[in-house]
Amino acid sequence: MPRKVPFSHRSSWSSQPNELTTLVASQKATGAVPVDMTLSNPTRAGLPYPPGLLSSLASPASLSYEPEPLGLLSSREYLASWYRARGQHRSAERTVLTASSSESYSHLFHLLADPGDEVLIPAPSYPLLSFLADLAGVRLRAYPLHYAGAWFIDLEMLREMVNERTRAILVVSPNNPTGSYVKESEAAALQELAQEQGLALISDEVFAEYPLQGPPRGRSLAEYDGCLTFALGGLSKLVGLPQLKLGWIFVSGPDIQVTEALSRLEIIADTYLSVSTPVQQALPSLLEAAEEVGDAIRERTHRNLTTLRRALEGTTATVLDTEGGWYTVLHLPSTLTEMEWTLALLRNGVHVHPGHFFDFPREPFVVLSLLPEPKDFDEGLRRILQTLEEKISIF
Ligand SMILES: Cc1ncc(COP(=O)(O)O)c(C=O)c1O
Structure with missing residues (x-):
């Protein structure tokens, strides 16, 4: 029997799955693909990067260290x-x-x-x-x-x-x-x-x-x-x-x-x-390329935020004031807990982050990315509205 290796305390993070990660994994196993409203990777957002953008990485000057x-x-x-x-x-x-x-x-x-x-x-x-x-x-x-x-x-x-x-x-x-x-x-x-x-x-x-x-x-x-x-x-x-x-x-x-x-x-x-x-x-x-790529991202985030605000007007969800960046926060009705909302949304095919992931002191908030392509964003939004309707009409 080999002796136990003494790992550091600083690296003893919990890797216990929670309800959300478990549901994400089980959906993945069945091939279900929710709309990813947690998207933070710009290279997955269908943005128009200028052709040849990376050619300067092959400059001969880089052969010298x-x-x-x-x-x-x-x-x-x-x-x-x-x-x-x-x-x-x-x-x-x-x-x-x-x-x-x-x-x-x-x-x-x-x-x-x-x-x-x-x-x-x-x-x-x-x-x-x-x-x-x-x-x-x-x-x-x-x-x-x-x-x-x-x-x-x-x-x-x-x-x-x-x-x-x-x-x-x-x-x-x-x-x-x-x-x-x-x-x-x-x-x-x-x-x-x-x-x-x-x-x-x-x-x-x-x-x-x-x-x-x-x-x-x-x-x-x-x-x-x-x-x-x-x-x-x-x-x-x-x-x-x-x-x-x-x-x-x-x-x-x-x-x-x-x-x-x-x-x-x-x-x-x-x-x-x-x-x-x-x-x-x-x-x-x-x-x-910062201007060109930045403009494409700004156009995307503005468009998605405007669409979101319009779609949620008069509903039970509130879009909090968002001054900048790639994300926005929704305040949802407290008829469900934050985790219940996040799971219900995922079951309806839209993945969002629960607020506690970012240390919100109260519930229920969810965080959405403004980066997804419009067709994905709109589909995610449709599923959010559908979930709100289902969960609120019960009461
Ligand atoms: C506020 C903030 N700072 C820094 C980073 C990480 O940036 P980098 O990719 O340069 O490590 C992120 C990534 O999402 C972020 O949200």
Whole structure:
């Protein structure tokens, strides 16, 4: 009998199936294909990527390997100038390339926190963060976002949550899945708090270029320089290319802190050197496609949100205010629990995420992607309406 292998506590995640994953698996086994309203992969959304988009990955320049931990200077220069051309101040020297936003988070958790230290994150928000924090030994504590016709940060609660183990405040703007941008007044308050308490700000701005109501709300947190700030972006959302694995961190704040952060990040990045040379060399031509692909995604998300709002008008479901990003949230009647709604919808052939997946404090909410192709989105919507009718007419 071999001796038991001692796996780490940090990797002891539960893999127990729940009612939803069980139903998804059993439907799959019978060949039933629900409409996937959880779609987050842009490459599965039937978007018109420009022909030849990836040809720059085969540039002969990529045959030469010049390991630069923060990323090739020429690529960082191009990236910073791309942002400057859009009126946003960025510099190549304060830019770090990573293999994804997930890797950006991981680097920042290692840079800022020791095991047991805390990072304050919004709730509801994106569930990947808990795994990244477990791997880094960092404790996440959720500060609430409240909804009153629009989402806002509970700044008072956030302030009370800061203690001697707090290292950073994290914001997602616009947030996944609430679609809320950090408002100018919130950004100023966060900065003041971070400055006063000696904390860093991490601002995930991967969906910044996807406003759903007019131009993007508020400035990037990279534009403020009162406290050490890390603003995250990447090709995954900006050009709809998650498979190319390229993200970035813009570092801003007081010079002395920025210099220290960059020299430490350089060692963290040097430990992995995970960003491939071809994607760095191709960055300029990939960014040239950002407008075209971005426009196709914006047209899609606007169209689907407008259709959804119209279709649900006067029904028992409410579409919450959504300022940006690729997702939206429905508030459903409390005649069923969130899980009951999600299962009923799946039985009627439409897959959505239950709100608790994103840490909603109350029920019942479901989260829908705005990325699906119109014919799929409309069919999913038809099935949602059918489920609402069935479940509500019972009462
Ligand atoms: C808010 C947010 N940040 C980051 C990511 C991950 O981006 P990447 O593919 O660059 O790791 C996602 C993915 O859905 C996301 O929703």
